[in-house]
Amino acid sequence: MTAARNEAGNGSKKREERTALMVAVDYLARQAHSEKRLREKLMRKGFSAEEVDAAIARLIERHYLDDADLCAQQFMYLYQESCSSVRQICAKLMQRGFDHDLVRSVVPEDIDEREVAAAERVLAMKYKANDKAQKMMTNLYQRGFSVDVAHSAVREFKDSFAEDAEE
Secondary structure (H helix, E strand, C coil): CHHHHHHHHHHHHHHHCCCHHHHHHHHHHHCCCCHHHHHHHHHHCCCCHHHHHHHHHHHHHCCCCCHHHHHHHHHHHHHHHCCCCHHHHHHHHHHCCCCHHHHHHCCCCCCHHHHHHHHHHHHHHHCCCCCCHHHHHHHHHHCCCCHHHHHHHHHHHHHHHHHHHHC
Protein backbone atom coordinates (compact mmCIF):
# COMPACT_ATOMS: atom_id res chain seq x y z
CA MET A 1 0.00 0.00 0.00
CA THR A 2 2.82 2.40 0.81
CA ALA A 3 4.52 1.72 -2.53
CA ALA A 4 1.29 2.51 -4.37
CA ARG A 5 0.98 5.74 -2.43
CA ASN A 6 4.54 6.73 -3.27
CA GLU A 7 3.95 6.01 -6.97
CA ALA A 8 0.78 8.09 -6.91
CA GLY A 9 2.70 10.87 -5.20
CA ASN A 10 5.43 10.76 -7.85
CA GLY A 11 2.87 10.87 -10.63
CA SER A 12 1.26 14.00 -9.20
CA LYS A 13 4.69 15.57 -8.78
CA LYS A 14 5.32 15.12 -12.50
CA ARG A 15 2.03 16.89 -13.20
CA GLU A 16 3.07 19.78 -10.94
CA GLU A 17 6.28 20.21 -12.95
CA ARG A 18 4.34 21.12 -16.09
CA THR A 19 4.85 24.74 -17.00
CA ALA A 20 2.17 27.24 -17.95
CA LEU A 21 3.56 27.15 -21.50
CA MET A 22 3.16 23.37 -21.71
CA VAL A 23 -0.41 23.52 -20.42
CA ALA A 24 -1.24 26.42 -22.75
CA VAL A 25 0.09 24.49 -25.76
CA ASP A 26 -2.06 21.50 -24.73
CA TYR A 27 -5.14 23.74 -24.55
CA LEU A 28 -4.39 25.27 -27.96
CA ALA A 29 -3.79 21.85 -29.49
CA ARG A 30 -7.35 20.89 -28.59
CA GLN A 31 -9.12 24.17 -29.38
CA ALA A 32 -8.28 27.72 -30.39
CA HIS A 33 -8.61 30.23 -27.55
CA SER A 34 -8.48 33.98 -27.24
CA GLU A 35 -5.63 35.40 -25.18
CA LYS A 36 -8.03 36.38 -22.41
CA ARG A 37 -9.68 32.94 -22.25
CA LEU A 38 -6.31 31.16 -22.25
CA ARG A 39 -5.01 33.49 -19.53
CA GLU A 40 -8.10 32.75 -17.38
CA LYS A 41 -7.66 28.98 -17.79
CA LEU A 42 -3.99 29.11 -16.84
CA MET A 43 -4.69 31.28 -13.80
CA ARG A 44 -7.39 28.83 -12.65
CA LYS A 45 -4.77 26.07 -12.93
CA GLY A 46 -2.76 27.94 -10.30
CA PHE A 47 0.09 29.36 -12.36
CA SER A 48 1.57 32.67 -11.27
CA ALA A 49 0.72 35.82 -13.20
CA GLU A 50 4.38 36.16 -14.23
CA GLU A 51 4.53 32.61 -15.61
CA VAL A 52 1.22 33.09 -17.45
CA ASP A 53 2.42 36.38 -18.93
CA ALA A 54 5.64 34.74 -20.12
CA ALA A 55 3.77 31.80 -21.66
CA ILE A 56 1.29 34.09 -23.44
CA ALA A 57 4.12 36.30 -24.72
CA ARG A 58 5.98 33.25 -26.07
CA LEU A 59 2.84 31.93 -27.82
CA ILE A 60 2.19 35.33 -29.41
CA GLU A 61 5.84 35.61 -30.46
CA ARG A 62 5.65 32.19 -32.13
CA HIS A 63 2.30 33.06 -33.77
CA TYR A 64 0.40 30.31 -31.94
CA LEU A 65 -1.87 32.90 -30.38
CA ASP A 66 -3.30 35.70 -32.54
CA ASP A 67 -6.54 37.25 -31.32
CA ALA A 68 -7.06 39.39 -34.43
CA ASP A 69 -6.81 36.43 -36.79
CA LEU A 70 -8.83 34.07 -34.61
CA CYS A 71 -11.57 36.64 -34.06
CA ALA A 72 -11.86 37.29 -37.80
CA GLN A 73 -11.99 33.54 -38.53
CA GLN A 74 -14.64 32.84 -35.92
CA PHE A 75 -16.70 35.85 -36.96
CA MET A 76 -16.71 34.82 -40.62
CA TYR A 77 -17.61 31.24 -39.76
CA LEU A 78 -20.58 32.34 -37.65
CA TYR A 79 -21.53 35.06 -40.14
CA GLN A 80 -21.64 32.68 -43.08
CA GLU A 81 -22.91 29.51 -41.41
CA SER A 82 -25.49 30.60 -38.87
CA CYS A 83 -28.87 32.24 -38.55
CA SER A 84 -27.56 34.50 -35.81
CA SER A 85 -27.75 38.26 -36.04
CA VAL A 86 -24.51 40.20 -36.22
CA ARG A 87 -25.34 41.52 -32.75
CA GLN A 88 -25.56 37.93 -31.43
CA ILE A 89 -22.34 36.93 -33.17
CA CYS A 90 -20.52 39.90 -31.64
CA ALA A 91 -21.85 39.06 -28.17
CA LYS A 92 -20.75 35.45 -28.56
CA LEU A 93 -17.24 36.48 -29.57
CA MET A 94 -16.97 38.87 -26.63
CA GLN A 95 -18.04 36.02 -24.32
CA ARG A 96 -15.16 34.02 -25.81
CA GLY A 97 -12.77 36.70 -24.58
CA PHE A 98 -12.30 38.95 -27.59
CA ASP A 99 -12.11 42.70 -27.06
CA HIS A 100 -15.20 44.74 -28.09
CA ASP A 101 -13.22 46.97 -30.47
CA LEU A 102 -11.55 43.97 -32.09
CA VAL A 103 -14.91 42.27 -32.63
CA ARG A 104 -16.45 45.41 -34.12
CA SER A 105 -13.45 45.79 -36.45
CA VAL A 106 -14.17 42.47 -38.19
CA VAL A 107 -17.83 43.26 -38.97
CA PRO A 108 -18.30 44.00 -42.69
CA GLU A 109 -19.59 47.43 -43.68
CA ASP A 110 -22.72 46.31 -45.53
CA ILE A 111 -24.56 43.66 -43.54
CA ASP A 112 -28.17 44.56 -44.34
CA GLU A 113 -28.87 41.91 -46.99
CA ARG A 114 -27.22 39.18 -44.94
CA GLU A 115 -29.16 40.18 -41.83
CA VAL A 116 -32.52 40.03 -43.62
CA ALA A 117 -31.63 36.66 -45.17
CA ALA A 118 -30.56 35.26 -41.77
CA ALA A 119 -33.76 36.57 -40.16
CA GLU A 120 -35.83 34.95 -42.93
CA ARG A 121 -34.08 31.63 -42.27
CA VAL A 122 -35.00 31.93 -38.60
CA LEU A 123 -38.63 32.55 -39.54
CA ALA A 124 -38.70 29.66 -42.03
CA MET A 125 -37.49 27.24 -39.36
CA LYS A 126 -40.05 28.30 -36.76
CA TYR A 127 -43.14 29.84 -38.32
CA LYS A 128 -45.93 29.26 -40.82
CA ALA A 129 -47.45 31.81 -43.19
CA ASN A 130 -50.54 32.38 -41.05
CA ASP A 131 -48.61 33.06 -37.80
CA LYS A 132 -48.87 36.57 -36.40
CA ALA A 133 -46.32 39.07 -37.67
CA GLN A 134 -45.89 40.59 -34.19
CA LYS A 135 -44.92 37.22 -32.74
CA MET A 136 -42.34 36.77 -35.51
CA MET A 137 -40.90 40.24 -35.00
CA THR A 138 -40.65 39.72 -31.24
CA ASN A 139 -38.67 36.53 -31.81
CA LEU A 140 -36.32 38.33 -34.18
CA TYR A 141 -35.81 41.22 -31.71
CA GLN A 142 -34.91 38.71 -29.01
CA ARG A 143 -32.33 37.21 -31.35
CA GLY A 144 -30.64 40.59 -31.81
CA PHE A 145 -32.05 41.66 -35.17
CA SER A 146 -32.86 45.35 -35.59
CA VAL A 147 -36.40 46.65 -35.99
CA ASP A 148 -35.84 47.42 -39.68
CA VAL A 149 -34.41 43.97 -40.37
CA ALA A 150 -37.28 42.28 -38.50
CA HIS A 151 -39.90 44.23 -40.46
CA SER A 152 -38.21 43.46 -43.79
CA ALA A 153 -37.77 39.78 -42.98
CA VAL A 154 -41.38 39.32 -41.86
CA ARG A 155 -42.65 41.16 -44.93
CA GLU A 156 -40.48 39.05 -47.27
CA PHE A 157 -41.44 35.86 -45.42
CA LYS A 158 -45.18 36.58 -45.67
CA ASP A 159 -44.85 37.71 -49.32
CA SER A 160 -43.12 34.46 -50.27
CA PHE A 161 -46.21 32.52 -49.16
CA ALA A 162 -48.52 34.89 -51.04
CA GLU A 163 -46.48 34.34 -54.22
CA ASP A 164 -46.63 30.56 -53.76
CA ALA A 165 -50.42 30.74 -53.38
CA GLU A 166 -50.78 32.72 -56.64
CA GLU A 167 -48.87 30.10 -58.67
